[in-house]
Amino acid sequence: MTTEYSGRGDVAFSLKVMWGGEERPTRGPRPGLSVARIVEAAIRVADAEGLSALSMRRIATELGVGTMSLYRYVPGKAELVDLMLDTAYGEDLDPERDPGQEAERLRAGGWRAGLEQIARGSWALHLRHPWILQVSQARPVLGPSSITGLEIAMRLLDGIGLDDLQMMKVITLVDSYVTGTARLVVEAGQAAQRTGVSDEDFWDAQGPFLMRFLSDERFPTLARAAAAGVFSGDDGDGFGFEFGLQRVLDGIEAFVAAAGRDRPAPGSA
Amino acid sequence: MTTEYSGRGDVAFSLKVMWGGEERPTRGPRPGLSVARIVEAAIRVADAEGLSALSMRRIATELGVGTMSLYRYVPGKAELVDLMLDTAYGEDLDPERDPGQEAERLRAGGWRAGLEQIARGSWALHLRHPWILQVSQARPVLGPSSITGLEIAMRLLDGIGLDDLQMMKVITLVDSYVTGTARLVVEAGQAAQRTGVSDEDFWDAQGPFLMRFLSDERFPTLARAAAAGVFSGDDGDGFGFEFGLQRVLDGIEAFVAAAGRDRPAPGSA
DNA sequence: CATAACTTCGTACAGCGTACCCAGTAAGGG
DNA sequence: CCCTTACTGGGTACGCTGTACGAAGTTATG
Known part of the structure; x- marks a missing residue:
């Protein structure tokens, strides 16, 4: 099921990054990461392993950094998802x-x-x-x-x-x-x-029950359709x-x- | 987002309960619960608080039992979701x-x-x-x-x-x-x-950015549509x-x- | 060169699903 | 009648999650 939500969290942050881009701060060490790189890695993981495999730890591992480093660039997972969405939408443009x-x-x-x-x-x-x-x-x-x-x-x-x-x-x-x-x-x-x-396992498990309703007189139309290969x-x-x-x-x-x-x-x- | 999956776990169990109903075992104490009551409680929680609030602990609290008692009746959350679905589909029948x-x-x-x-x-x-x-x-x-x-x-x-x-x-x-x-x-x-x-907070956050693209010459059609109240x-x-x-x-x-x-x-x- | 701003990230916490195990209960067999 | 057996209830614990907090290291500025 889906349990991730877009538009929660710091909406202003997501919007600012999307429309404005990031500006480099002057002091301190150079950032080793960027929002863009994090979003890219997140999309890569989500494409390959599904949204349920997308954890902050997983993204950090993908990028070879500590988990909490991500929070220097992105307020949280919700905003990251916002950015992933707009990035994906932009691919065809x-x-x-x-x-x-x-x-x-x-x-x-x-x-x-x-x-x-x-x-x-x-x-x-x-x-x-x-x-x-x-x-x-x-x-x-x-x-x-x-x-x-x-x-x-x-x-x-x-x-x-x-x-x-x-x-x-x-x-x-x-x-x-x-x-x-x-x-x-x-x-x-x-x-x-x-x-x-x-x-295979799934249909093995469903099989006996499929047989059951296919031979049930209450479901003649489905039985005919199944015979015609509609479910194949x-x-x-x-x-x-x-x-x-x-x-x-x-x-x-x-x-x-x-x-x-x-x-x-x-x-x- | 959605992160719950139907059809995982013990499919055979879900199917058996759906088509066959439960049979009472003969020995031991009478079960204080039933699959039907658990499914009903789960649907109640999911309706009221959303799927993300649906945890095994939450259902158990709702029913006034220990969390692990649920596992006497249902192999896991996945099968419970299967049963919730078919129960909901059956409401209009x-x-x-x-x-x-x-x-x-x-x-x-x-x-x-x-x-x-x-x-x-x-x-x-x-x-x-x-x-x-x-x-x-x-x-x-x-x-x-x-x-x-x-x-x-x-x-x-x-x-x-x-x-x-x-x-x-x-x-x-x-x-x-x-x-x-x-x-x-x-x-x-x-x-x-x-x-x-x-x-309110959401639109307050979006507001400045809405203004931005509504006055942007790249989006004249959207600006006109917004003025016509299409987004209201x-x-x-x-x-x-x-x-x-x-x-x-x-x-x-x-x-x-x-x-x-x-x-x-x-x-x- | 001290300071302030910025970085990385280890540790910790609450909440999740659920494996494991033990205590208590009730029906069946001797 | 009582012991065995099958069952129910549920406490504890483990590994996973997002992320708050704070310590330690790095760099541009006054």
């Missing part, structure tokens, strides 16, 4: 291009293609950094990367006939769908590692990600078309 | 009605209305038991409640022109959307309690749940219509 240019690029193939590309990017990001899904983003700390991503998405949808609130809801819809599905895939993929139970795991479309994404985009497209009929977008007839 | 009857009832207003009702039920369940979203269901332990829910959904969609795999993908799509959105709402709602930072929190439609649900259902409806044209459902012309 080109610092050379501002949000306007990026949105323009995405618009080239139409807003639907652009939205699809954003969704696929987010999907890949979550598969690359599965721990993100375990961070409860109760109060998203608005770092530059997440803000930039949001601006790009809003700009992409701007002028197609939706008002600001509708644009926001469309973005939220796509994001909810992507994260909801990513959760299923990520968790299934890491099940063996995380639970300490191998796939990944079919190459990560738990129906592509299928669902197209349905979601279809639904949004219908809405945009209806909104355009009610109130034609500027520039159209 | 009427034990008097079998899946077939329930599906029939849901079909009365058409498959779309039925699916909408399932989605809304799942939505309410997640808001009632927010901790469910923090349990990483890497390997879902197939308890009777989750199986029954799946059978009902499959039966509802049966015969409308989709094959088994397509039906499953539709269900997965709706479920992903609901859980993805529920996560946003639940986490936002419990932010103050969980993070130990009040709404819940607008009565839990982060666009209803909006998104209708878009998702629209997308599914279009797909079903297309599938029906290709290969007419049995019973139609």
Whole structure:
């Protein structure tokens, strides 16, 4: 389960580091570490071993320093997680291009293609950094990367006939769908590692009970579906990600078309 | 963040208790507790104080027993979580009605209305038991409640022109959307309690940085949207749940219509 | 060169899940 | 009837966590 929280602790600290960068103090010995290096190591550990393996001691070992040295750079684990998140979100952003240019690029193939590309990017990001899904983003700390991503998405949808609130809801819809599905895939993929139970042992244990409900007259539809191979795991479309994404985009497209009929977008007839 | 895992530990035990019930041993003193009472207490604690407050010691205190007594009934915390999940899933199920009857009832207003009702039920369940979203269901332990829910959904969609795999993908799509959105709402709602930072303090800390990007020329669209009140929190439609649900259902409806044209459902012309 | 600012990091503490073990209780067999 | 056996209750202890505190070492400044 997830037990790490974003946006707790010293929010001001996280924000300052994210937006401002670090400034070197003048006196005393040179710092042997940096916030960036700590965040990088933390992401490395979380990627490889999962969020539950991410302890301050583990990060310190990774960096070859004492545990408490980390607290010279970061107020606590909560702030570190904030920084990890914004750093990960920033991976796909080109610092050379501002949000306007990026949105323009995405618009080239139409807003639907652009939205699809954003969704696929987010999907890949979550598969690359599965721990993100375990961070409860109760109060998203608005770092530059997440803000930039949001601006790009809003700009992409701007002028197609939706008002600001509708644009926001469309973005939220796509994001909810992507994260909801990513959760299923990520968790299934890491099940063996995380639970300490191998796939084989798990299904050996479930087997007798599966047989039980497959032959139960109360579950005929499931029995038929199981026989058709529905439960045989990944079919190459990560738990129906592509299928669902197209349905979601279809639904949004219908809405945009209806909104355009009610109130034609500027520039159209 | 989430750090509890379903489907680890003694899976066979969880399944046995879920499907079989407990049998009383003959010798020795009568057990003062029962698995059901422990699960109930655990859910109570998790509902009220969040998953991070759910410790074996806390449950024992709640029940007025020693911590280690719990281990007479449950092999460990992992199995307890399995049982909590299936118990929660079972809340909306009427034990008097079998899946077939329930599906029939849901079909009365058409498959779309039925699916909408399932989605809304799942939505309410997640808001009632927010901790469910923090349990990483890497390997879902197939308890009777989750199986029954799946059978009902499959039966509802049966015969409308989709094959088994397509039906499953539709269900997965709706479920992903609901859980993805529920996560946003639940986490936002419990932010103050969980993070130990009040709404006021949080926004006081974010404020200066919000101002910064709202006046930044790189984020004009966000600035406009913020002025339009897009960020002012819940607008009565839990982060666009209803909006998104209708878009998702629209997308599914279009797909079903297309599938029906290709290969007419049995019973139609 | 003394001082103040800064560094590293060992130790300690409370809380976690739970392994181990012993004491107490009640039913079954002689 | 009582001893054996199976069971329940739960105290103690261990290794893990995040992190508060403070001691010791390093360096730029007055």
